[in-house]
Amino acid sequence: MNNPNQKSFPVSWDQFHRDSRALAWRLTGMGTFDAVVAIARGGLVPATIVARELNIRVVESVAVKSYDHQNQGTVTVLKSISQQILDIAKNGGKVLIVDDLVDTGATARAVRDMLPGAHFATVYAKPMGRELVDTFITEVSQDTWIFFPWDLDVAYAAPISGGPTNEFVSGA
Ligand SMILES: O=P(O)(O)OC[C@H]1O[C@H](OP(=O)(O)OP(=O)(O)O)[C@H](O)[C@@H]1O
Ligand SMILES: Nc1nc2[nH]cnc2c(=O)[nH]1
């Protein structure tokens, strides 16, 4: 989305690990996957966790860029899927595609076109892209921006009751 994000949804490492594990649990009932394709960069982290939980040893990446910070541009494929993975899918193997989230669905649509029969899984989903995902864990509203742990740092937070808006205001 191009910046109509009124809400923020910060995710800690613990929560992301738990949600990625929950995604793996949900995928256990869906058969054995022969390979996982992570959509880099954001999909690399949940793909690693899911691959570990489901004992998938063949891990591939596809690099797709569509955002510069919170501004959406056109989808550009910077690294395509290897022939080995395309052959697994062509020969009837089960391929799992993993991303951290689906927002407008532009990224999911581009990667689905590369592997039409694959199972597409994300940790988070927004309404516009939800229909493109086979399995996800948590839905957030379209006007929410998800901040992943790798986007965040530990910082001062102003009290709910008001008071100093930054930590450098001296009370002494
Ligand atoms: O559904 P969409 O509107 O296409 O948005 C979802 C995509 O946007 C983010 O990736 P981004 O392009 O920011 O690159 P990154 O994974 O390297 O952060 C996110 O990781 C998804 O891949
Ligand atoms: N980090 C992050 N990247 C995105 N790309 C598209 N939507 C989002 C979002 O909500 N958070």
Ligand SMILES: [Mg+2]
């Ligand atoms: Mg991404």
